[in-house]
Amino acid sequence: MPETRSRVWYAAYGSNTHTERLGYYLAGGCPPGAAWAFPGCRDPRPPERSVALLLPGRVYFATDSPVWRGGRAFYDPAADGTARGVAHLLTVGQFSDIAAQEMYREPGQDLDLSEVLAAGRCSLGPGRYETLVCPGLLDGLPVLTFTAPWPMPEEDSGELRKPSAAYLRQLAAGLNLAGTWRPADTAAYLADCPGAAGHWTPEDVAALSVP
Numbered sequence: 756m757p758e759t760r761s762r763v764w765y766a767a768y769g770s771n772t773h774t775e776r777l778g779y780y781l782a783g784g785c786p787p788g789a790a791w792a793f794p795g796c797r798d799p800r801p802p803e804r805s806v807a808l809l810l811p812g813r814v815y816f817a818t819d820s821p822v823w824r825g826g827r828a829f830y831d832p833a834a835d836g837t838a839r840g841v842a843h844l845l846t847v848g849q850f851s852d853i854a855a856q857e858m859y860r861e862p863g864q865d866l867d868l869s870e871v872l873a874a875g876r877c878s879l880g881p882g883r884y885e886t887l888v889c890p891g892l893l894d895g896l897p898v899l900t901f902t903a904p905w906p907m908p909e910e911d912s913g914e915l916r917k918p919s920a921a922y923l924r925q926l927a928a929g930l931n932l933a934g935t936w937r938p939a940d941t942a943a944y945l946a947d948c949p950g951a952a953g954h955w956t957p958e959d960v961a962a963l964s965v966p
Contacts, residue, residue, distance in 0.1 A: 762803070763868075764893050765850050766900040768814050768840040769828035770922065772929025774805055777843060780853045789822050794862055796852035802843035807935035808898070810838040810890050815907045816918045816950025818883060826916030826950045827883070828926065830900060831907035832876075832890050839944055840900075841933050842893055854901050857884040872897055878904055907949060915950040923955065924963040931964070938964060 771777045779786045783795025813834035816826030830838055845853075852862035858880065871877035871887040879885045884901045891898050908914035918926075923945055930941045942961035945951055951960075 761847050762844060762896055763847055763850050764808075764842040764896055764898040765802075765845050765853065766808055766810060766840045766842050766890070766898050767929070768810070768830050768838055768900065770823075770925045770929070771843075771853075772841040773925060773932060774801065774843075774929075776925065776929070777802070777853075780856055781849065793856050796849050796862060798846060798849050798852075800849075802845055804844040805933070806842050806893075807930075807933035808840045808842040808893070810840055810898075810900075812836060812838050812890070813907055814838045814840075814948050815915060816948060817903070817908060817914055817916050819916055820919075820922070823919050823922040823925075825919030825922055827922075828918070828948075829883075829907070830888065830902040832888050832902075834907045839930055839936065839941075841929060842898060844896075850899060854884070854887070857901060858882055868897075868899070871899065910949060917954040918951055920963055923951065923960055927960060927964055 779793050781796050782799040783793050785792035812832035813836040814828050814830055817829055818827050820827045848865055851866040855862040871889045875889050877887040883903050886902050886904045888900050888902055889897050927941050931938050943957040946955045946957045946960050
């Protein structure tokens with residue numbers, strides 16, 4: 756069976772939790788606030804399904820995003836805790852093309868997933884989102900995501916970064932759209948993520964979604 760046509764779950768934990776944002780990676784185009792347009796995937800169709808997902812580990816915010824003007828979301832599967840995300844059911848080709856765009860590479864070639872499926876982790880390079888992770892299965896299909904090669908920084912390391920209001924609003928909207936968690940719970944979860952903790956309160960995050 757051609758890998759391009761087989762299916763995987765893409766576990767989004769950042770801005771791609773929101774299907775509208777994900778649509779720019781799939782179909783191409785320039786998202787609001789972005790300085791460039793995404794080329795899109797070979798297969799621009801929307802996900803077959805999108806469901807709320809709990810992952811072992813933590814989401815944290817680090818580095819500085821020129822688009823969001825604050826910390827970006829990363830996922831450490833080895834950290835103590837539970838991370839929230841949205842799993843999008845895609846073809847291997849679509850996941851490969853989304854990963855390529857996140858890695859600032861040209862989409863168009865399927866990733867070799869044999870190592871990440873066998874070992875649970877695979878490095879494709881030293882960049883921010885060039886480490887593939889497979890935290891498990893969902894409905895018998897692999898769950899895949901990408902993150903940084905480094906572990907979650909310590910609170911006093913100086914490497915965590917405060918996420919911007921626009922970024923947290925996007926993450927909250929995506930998680931809430933999944934329909935599993937109450938908005939107040941989503942706000943509390945995001946405010947507790949390292950990088951946001953100590954800078955954002957649950958009430959602050961909740962207020963971002965209020966028109």
